[in-house]
Amino acid sequence: MNASLNVRNVVTGLVVAGLVLLPVYSALSGNVFVLTLFTRIVILALAAASLNLIMGYGGMMSFGHAAYLGIGGYAVGMLAQEGIGSGFVQLPVALAASALFALVIGALSLRTRGVYFIMITLAFAQMAYYVASGLARYGGDDGLTIYKRSDFAGLLNLSNRVQFYYLCLACLLGVVFLIWRIVNSRFGLVVQGLRSNEQRMQAIGFPAKRYRLVCFVIAGTMCGLAGALLANNTDFVSPAVMYWTRSGDLMVMVILGGMGTLFGPVIGAVVYLLLEEFLSQLTEYWAIIMGPLLLLIVLFGRGGIMGLLGRLKRG
């Protein structure tokens, strides 16, 4: 047991160290592209980590998690468009809007289970997608260009690639730390207990729905942060970021890395996005390779990459 945990910890440690040192490598090698790529990876890893909180620990298979990427992003974009460039306004608005959205769709969709829950979360995210497409003032279908990144009054300059990268990484590590604390807290144990056996949890005195709802809101808020960062990263936000395939991407990252493990989604995001980048350089039809590869991992690597690493030393 301990040995297997160590393999995981070593890999996790290496990945985190790599992420921390990446800007150094970028500066030394003069490879700017790698920093841009990894900024995106870190932001989506944050989104995947937030999805893992409800999906992996809470057993809630939300298929609409990309909606919060859009909501966080549009909060930044719309405020910027209206001349409010301060990050101290944009960020809280992005988080609050995401939390509110999660509260409403969570309250409605958590009445359902299983496949219905998947479909209803998907439906809500698609609704958000079409609403954004209809926002003519904010670019509609074409999306909204953000001419100036969130302004943190000299504290941080988001247009500086290295500073922005470290901001994203700090957010990711902060969120992972928070999730670690949450899953070991009273609240986290209740949520995991509900995943395991809801009837039992009700019988010992826990009202299931309100715990699930709070968890759903926490995860949505975290993903809204990722959305705000993503919009800053691309200087652009469009309905496409909320499309259901993006929610699917996030799910794949979580499953690939290992559901219900702390760093699984981070590793899943790194592997998935690097594969996508690498394979799409090889061929236009990269999805033909990616698909079977993911299938293999899901079929033979129960528990994703973290599961594989966990078994590595046991055999």
Next chain:
Amino acid sequence: MADPLLRVDNLVRRFGGIVATDHVSLDVGDREIHAIIGPNGAGKTTLISQLTGHLVPHGGTIRLAGRDISRLPAWRRSALGLARSFQITSLLSDFTAADNVALAAQAHHGHSFRFLANARKEKGLRDAAHAALERVGLASRADVPVARLSHGEQRELELAVALATRPQILLLDEPMAGLGATESARMVKLLGDLRREVSIVLVEHDMEAVFALADRISVLVYGRIIASGVPDAIRQNDEVKRAYLGDQHVVTRNG
């Protein structure tokens, strides 16, 4: 004493055309063991499920210490002091024995919207869990995941979980189901000890256990209570004998 601890009046529950609970009335006094027996399919589990709030009755009332709880959800009844064990073991299988019990203690020990402090390091909860495990003889198995406990141990853990909610009344749905002779004997002894602290509604097929433990017995057949009384009276009751024999459901020692 004005009200018995638990009082059920004219409870009715139908499934389609079948009346699974047919105007059932019974009461359970303070620190009394009230056993409910009856052939398979008599509606015993349906009755228990209505008492715990997992199933909504179509008619009648359930009162706990005078308060009508007929429409309260399961978790709220638990908060009022009603605990159950399941006929088919129902635990958090990916948690350890101690975690299962500690969660039950946690539900009745302050609120659970605490997000940062490590719950497994809360001494109060761990002590409560340990005490309940000790009670059922599982103290040495505290850190074993439920999936790796034996069937008998899981039955005992069910009981520990119920006890950790500090109930006024325990609803036990066939606690001896699937237990071997020695395990059964241990369970009987345990329930016998518990009667000093808590009222018990005992649904059980093991007649030896029922007659050894029960203060009163109610016999349920086709959803109706056909007899209710002290064990000796039930033993002598002709209708009970006929119901069991006429039904071809021979009541065996072990379910």
